[in-house]
Amino acid sequence: MRPISNVELRFTPRSANNLQTIHAYCAKTWGTDQADSYIDRIHNILELIRLNPFIGRSRAEFGFDIRSYPAEQHLIFYTVMDNTVIIRTILHARMDIPRRLPPKVQPE
Secondary structure (H helix, E strand, O other): OOOOOOEEEEEOHHHHHHHHHHHHHHHHHOOOHHHHHHHHHHHHHHHHHHHHHOOEOOOOHHHHOOOEEEEEEEEEEEEEEEEEEEEEEEEEEEOOHHHOOOOEOOOO
Protein backbone atom coordinates (compact mmCIF):
# COMPACT_ATOMS: atom_id res chain seq x y z
CA MET A 1 0.00 0.00 0.00
CA ARG A 2 1.40 3.40 -1.01
CA PRO A 3 1.60 6.16 1.59
CA ILE A 4 -0.99 8.93 1.27
CA SER A 5 0.59 12.38 1.42
CA ASN A 6 -2.44 14.66 1.54
CA VAL A 7 -3.82 13.43 4.87
CA GLU A 8 -4.10 15.92 7.73
CA LEU A 9 -3.25 14.94 11.29
CA ARG A 10 -5.53 16.50 13.91
CA PHE A 11 -5.42 16.19 17.69
CA THR A 12 -8.37 16.33 20.05
CA PRO A 13 -7.80 18.44 23.18
CA ARG A 14 -7.55 15.16 25.11
CA SER A 15 -4.81 13.72 22.89
CA ALA A 16 -2.85 16.98 22.90
CA ASN A 17 -3.03 16.92 26.70
CA ASN A 18 -1.91 13.27 26.68
CA LEU A 19 1.29 14.25 24.86
CA GLN A 20 1.99 17.06 27.32
CA THR A 21 1.39 14.73 30.27
CA ILE A 22 3.63 12.02 28.80
CA HIS A 23 6.40 14.56 28.24
CA ALA A 24 6.07 16.00 31.77
CA TYR A 25 6.16 12.54 33.35
CA CYS A 26 9.19 11.48 31.29
CA ALA A 27 11.02 14.74 32.05
CA LYS A 28 10.40 14.36 35.78
CA THR A 29 11.39 10.69 35.77
CA TRP A 30 14.26 10.52 33.26
CA GLY A 31 15.13 14.12 32.40
CA THR A 32 14.24 16.57 29.64
CA ASP A 33 16.53 15.13 26.97
CA GLN A 34 15.04 11.66 27.37
CA ALA A 35 11.50 13.11 27.39
CA ASP A 36 12.18 15.06 24.20
CA SER A 37 13.57 11.94 22.54
CA TYR A 38 10.58 9.85 23.60
CA ILE A 39 8.07 12.41 22.30
CA ASP A 40 10.04 12.67 19.04
CA ARG A 41 9.70 8.90 18.59
CA ILE A 42 5.95 9.14 19.23
CA HIS A 43 5.74 11.95 16.65
CA ASN A 44 7.54 9.70 14.14
CA ILE A 45 4.84 7.06 14.69
CA LEU A 46 2.15 9.73 14.30
CA GLU A 47 3.67 10.67 10.95
CA LEU A 48 3.67 6.98 9.94
CA ILE A 49 -0.04 6.83 10.82
CA ARG A 50 -0.71 10.03 8.86
CA LEU A 51 0.95 8.56 5.78
CA ASN A 52 -0.69 5.13 6.26
CA PRO A 53 -4.03 5.82 7.98
CA PHE A 54 -5.22 2.22 7.95
CA ILE A 55 -2.03 0.77 9.41
CA GLY A 56 -3.58 0.57 12.86
CA ARG A 57 -5.62 -2.30 14.20
CA SER A 58 -9.40 -1.85 13.98
CA ARG A 59 -10.85 -1.51 17.49
CA ALA A 60 -14.61 -1.55 16.86
CA GLU A 61 -15.17 -2.65 20.46
CA PHE A 62 -14.31 0.93 21.44
CA GLY A 63 -16.50 2.72 18.92
CA PHE A 64 -17.16 3.43 15.30
CA ASP A 65 -14.00 3.18 13.20
CA ILE A 66 -11.55 3.44 16.13
CA ARG A 67 -8.08 2.18 15.31
CA SER A 68 -4.99 1.77 17.48
CA TYR A 69 -1.29 1.63 16.82
CA PRO A 70 1.58 1.11 19.27
CA ALA A 71 4.07 3.89 19.91
CA GLU A 72 6.85 2.99 22.32
CA GLN A 73 5.09 2.08 25.62
CA HIS A 74 1.85 3.76 24.52
CA LEU A 75 -1.10 3.07 22.24
CA ILE A 76 -2.41 5.75 19.91
CA PHE A 77 -6.19 5.61 19.37
CA TYR A 78 -7.46 7.39 16.30
CA THR A 79 -10.15 7.61 13.65
CA VAL A 80 -9.91 8.30 9.94
CA MET A 81 -12.46 10.68 8.47
CA ASP A 82 -12.08 11.61 4.82
CA ASN A 83 -8.53 12.99 4.49
CA THR A 84 -8.03 13.51 8.21
CA VAL A 85 -6.56 11.29 10.90
CA ILE A 86 -8.00 12.37 14.24
CA ILE A 87 -5.86 11.39 17.21
CA ARG A 88 -8.40 10.65 19.94
CA THR A 89 -6.17 9.67 22.85
CA ILE A 90 -2.73 8.27 23.66
CA LEU A 91 -2.61 5.81 26.56
CA HIS A 92 0.11 3.79 28.24
CA ALA A 93 -0.18 0.17 27.13
CA ARG A 94 -0.44 -1.04 30.75
CA MET A 95 -3.47 1.12 31.54
CA ASP A 96 -6.96 -0.31 31.79
CA ILE A 97 -7.77 0.76 28.23
CA PRO A 98 -11.59 0.26 28.30
CA ARG A 99 -11.87 2.40 31.45
CA ARG A 100 -9.64 5.15 30.08
CA LEU A 101 -11.16 5.57 26.64
CA PRO A 102 -13.82 8.21 26.11
CA PRO A 103 -17.35 6.93 25.54
CA LYS A 104 -17.84 5.13 22.23
CA VAL A 105 -17.02 7.43 19.37
CA GLN A 106 -19.76 7.56 16.78
CA PRO A 107 -19.53 8.98 13.26
CA GLU A 108 -19.57 12.78 13.19
